[in-house]
Amino acid sequence: MEKIYDAIVVGTGAGGGMAIKTVCEAGLKVLALNPGRRVDPAKDFRGHKQRYDMKYRGFGDPKTVRYHDEKEYTEGLWEHDVTYTTAPGTQWEWLRVKVTGGKANFWGRSSARFGEIDFKAASQDGFDVDWPVSYEEMAPYYSRVEKWIGVASTVQNRPSNPDGEYLPPVKLRCIDRILQKGAEKVGVPYVEDRIAQLTVPHNGHPACHYCANCSSGCDTGSFFSPPWFTLPDAEKTGNFELRTNAIAKNVLVDDNGRAKGVAYVDRNTRQEVEVYGKTVVLAASCLETAKIMLNSKSRYWPTGIANSSGELGRNLCDHLYATSAYGYLPQLLGQPSLPDNISASTVVWMPRWQNLKDPRQEKFIRGYSVYPGGGCGEFPYYYRRIEGFGSHFKRDIKWYYPTPVSFTIQAPSLPNKNNYLDIDPEVKDIFGIPVLRFHFQWGTNELLMWEHSKQICAEVLRTAGGELLGAGEHPETPGYSQHETGPCRFGNDPKKFVTNRYGQCHDVSNLYICDASIFPYCTDKTTTLSILAFTLRTCEYLIENMRKGNG
Ligand SMILES: Cc1cc2nc3c(=O)[nH]c(=O)nc-3n(C[C@H](O)[C@H](O)[C@H](O)COP(=O)(O)OP(=O)(O)OC[C@H]3O[C@@H](n4cnc5c(N)ncnc54)[C@H](O)[C@@H]3O)c2cc1C
Ligand code: SF4
Numbered sequence: 001m002e003k004i005y006d007a008i009v010v011g012t013g014a015g016g017g018m019a020i021k022t023v024c025e026a027g028l029k030v031l032a033l034n035p036g037r038r039v040d041p042a043k044d045f046r047g048h049k050q051r052y053d054m055k056y057r058g059f060g061d062p063k064t065v066r067y068h069d070e071k072e073y074t075e076g077l078w079e080h081d082v083t084y085t086t087a088p089g090t091q092w093e094w095l096r097v098k099v100t101g102g103k104a105n106f107w108g109r110s111s112a113r114f115g116e117i118d119f120k121a122a123s124q125d126g127f128d129v130d131w132p133v134s135y136e137e138m139a140p141y142y143s144r145v146e147k148w149i150g151v152a153s154t155v156q157n158r159p160s161n162p163d164g165e166y167l168p169p170v171k172l173r174c175i176d177r178i179l180q181k182g183a184e185k186v187g188v189p190y191v192e193d194r195i196a197q198l199t200v201p202h203n204g205h206p207a208c209h210y211c212a213n214c215s216s217g218c219d220t221g222s223f224f225s226p227p228w229f230t231l232p233d234a235e236k237t238g239n240f241e242l243r244t245n246a247i248a249k250n251v252l253v254d255d256n257g258r259a260k261g262v263a264y265v266d267r268n269t270r271q272e273v274e275v276y277g278k279t280v281v282l283a284a285s286c287l288e289t290a291k292i293m294l295n296s297k298s299r300y301w302p303t304g305i306a307n308s309s310g311e312l313g314r315n316l317c318d319h320l321y322a323t324s325a326y327g328y329l330p331q332l333l334g335q336p337s338l339p340d341n342i343s344a345s346t347v348v349w350m351p352r353w354q355n356l357k358d359p360r361q362e363k364f365i366r367g368y369s370v371y372p373g374g375g376c377g378e379f380p381y382y383y384r385r386i387e388g389f390g391s392h393f394k395r396d397i398k399w400y401y402p403t404p405v406s407f408t409i410q411a412p413s414l415p416n417k418n419n420y421l422d423i424d425p426e427v428k429d430i431f432g433i434p435v436l437r438f439h440f441q442w443g444t445n446e447l448l449m450w451e452h453s454k455q456i457c458a459e460v461l462r463t464a465g466g467e468l469l470g471a472g473e474h475p476e477t478p479g480y481s482q483h484e485t486g487p488c489r490f491g492n493d494p495k496k497f498v499t500n501r502y503g504q505c506h507d508v509s510n511l512y513i514c515d516a517s518i519f520p521y522c523t524d525k526t527t528t529l530s531i532l533a534f535t536l537r538t539c540e541y542l543i544e545n546m547r548k549g550n551g
Helices: 014-025 121-125 135-149 174-186 230-236 286-294 381-385 390-400 444-463 528-548
Strands: 004-010 030-033 084-086 240-243 246-253 259-266 272-282 319-328 369-374 404-412 420-428 434-439 467-470 511-513
Touching: 004 014, 004 259, 014 030, 014 230, 014 272, 014 528, 030 246, 030 272, 084 420, 135 528, 174 369, 174 444, 230 240, 246 272, 246 286, 272 286, 272 528, 286 420, 286 434, 319 444, 369 444, 404 444, 444 467, 511 528
Parallel strands: 004 030, 004 272, 030 240, 084 434, 272 511
Antiparallel strands: 246 259, 259 272, 319 404, 319 467, 369 404, 420 434
16 A cells, blocks of 8 residues: 655755655654755765866866856756756746755855735735735744744844844955945945854854855855755654655646645656655745646646646746946955955845835836945956956956955846746656746846946946946846746635645645745845745644644
């Protein structure tokens, strides 16, 4: 007789790990599926190795490295075999990490809360829909997550980004002290970012030792990642079983169209295997969750499971990332080098300051934020702008070393009927799984935000005494930010939304979603802290339903 688990959780990343921990600690027996191997972060992450000791100087073999965030340090950990296609005219870079912990092993840790201004955006400007939650309802979940994972920042009393429960902030860099003065004069905010990085020991995890290797994985667990935080907690309960190299293909349904388990393909044998559960939680990350659901076709669900609304795969949104301004600070020319990037984090940000009093004050609706960066980085990327060679070249590199600065915009795209996901009818990957196809273009609203940010950031730089050298020529490829949202939107009306306000599918009450696919659209903030907070809420609701026998 096949074993029936209380819950099958697909994915062990930010959302999946939090789901696994929460339901295991409530006493449920859980089987988690992960498409790659298990990582042991203390052994596998080798960020302390010097670049000059590595064959490709840390960048990786150009023949095998595929994504902009992939490095020699993390070779073999990113997903290459599960492929995808793009519709004519669409570009999309779909980055996935196949080992346990997913992308949350290497994330940038910027962790601001969403606020009422985000949840009630449609009520303010009349475009699209509000979120089916209020900030008041979510605030306690954010607090619990922040207190547990540890987020470093300051209380800022700003209307667009609510304050939370913070550890001492990461110290400002030299460039920040200078640019902050420029921002003050221009009248825009320039404050400490909210960073899920431990500036002091926290909940049994050691403080950061400032080695600057976060995007290659932390070997001491000094920032939140599932293999250091959620998965060990789940393991302690004795209720957690992990199946590695298990690529979920589709949700299995019973005779009533309810979820009864998951079919996966074993990466090594390429055989299809079925596993069964009373509940299924999808947390394979925003796009993969939508793909699994679109591939879950049956007599009940001819267009994908739980898709009676027809909204599954639609409303794809992303953050437009682009350089708003770059240049250098002449006052720092020739100054001694300081370890500016030792925290390897965004350190500061310029949280949304647009359309705060009047939602239609600017030419665009909603708002964006900006991450200023620069100073003494590990690698002097400005080398392309310096002429010459030999010792003169080296001297000039050193002369400019503390000075470069740049501003990166994080602008949310708006939902648009032309931006969506479907299954490519012609293409399967090497495991025989039909692949996801992307349809996506940037819209006018986010491009106007970028234009706006170019003017403001140039002004901040010049006012701070800096030299402006230019701005980016085009935005990064869609998908670059890895903050996509939308294809399984949550909302109260089953005719318009895939899940209810708790991430429980309207059509299939024992199918839950724990990633950013339920968020109706992006905000000016990153998504991971919110994935954790919403997952906690969803799983407590799931546990309550199972206790009452309603799941
Ligand atoms: C370099 C970098 C910088 C980033 N910076 C930030 C930042 O500053 N702030 C922020 O909020 N976010 C940031 N992000 C994004 C952040 O990593 C994601 O928002 C977060 O990890 C998403 O959580 P998730 O659980 O949805 O996906 P993931 O954490 O990727 O987890 C998905 C899990 O599902 C598994 N999976 C995928 N497909 C299948 C399948 N078919 N079957 C079974 N399992 C599957 C994956 O292997 C993984 O275990 C960054 C990411 C990167 C890589
Ligand atoms: S800088 Fe800190 S958080 Fe990042 S990898 Fe090093 S010790 Fe870990």
